[in-house]
Amino acid sequence: MSGRRPVRDGLLVGNLETGEAVGLAGARCRACGEATLGRNLLCPNCGSEDVEPLALSAKGKVWTYTVVRYPPPGDYKGADPFRPFALGLVELPDGLRVLAPLACAPEEVRIGMDVVFQPRVRPDGVVQFEYALASEGTAQ
Numbered sequence: 380m381s382g383r384r385p386v387r388d389g390l391l392v393g394n395l396e397t398g399e400a401v402g403l404a405g406a407r408c409r410a411c412g413e414a415t416l417g418r419n420l421l422c423p424n425c426g427s428e429d430v431e432p433l434a435l436s437a438k439g440k441v442w443t444y445t446v447v448r449y450p451p452p453g454d455y456k457g458a459d460p461f462r463p464f465a466l467g468l469v470e471l472p473d474g475l476r477v478l479a480p481l482a483c484a485p486e487e488v489r490i491g492m493d494v495v496f497q498p499r500v501r502p503d504g505v506v507q508f509e510y511a512l513a514s515e516g517t518a519q
């Protein structure tokens with residue numbers, strides 16, 4: 380076992396060791412229908428505890444994005460030397476938006492483009508994620 384672990388507890392589902400069926404964990408409130416990112420026991424919208432697990436869709440669309448041109452302060456664990464990257468707000472069909480890096484050159488990004496979830500394993504074993512351009516006919 381290589382000791383892979385999610386970047387945040389309760390954020391990912393699937394087998395992190397093999398990469399099989401890795402995706403985002405989510406939750407949906409049975410009372411108000413709010414969908415949230417990660418494992419959640421309490422609805423942040425209405426406060427209900429009647430919340431069920433939801434496997435979030437791997438596919439989404441870029442709702443908006445920005446280009447990060449300087450390394451974030453603190454213990455930045457991205458590319459070294461730093462490379463500017465696109466940070467997208469990706470809208471999922473489940474009814475929520477997820478902030479994540481986009482795995483393409485910033486100049487390729489367009490609002491509304493189709494993207495697909497992609498886990499990324501850091502050298503220290505931490506599994507984080509990004510969204511890659513969805514090619515035509517991508518099955519998933």
Ligand SMILES: [Zn+2]
Nearest residue numbers: 408411422425
């Ligand atoms: Zn609720």
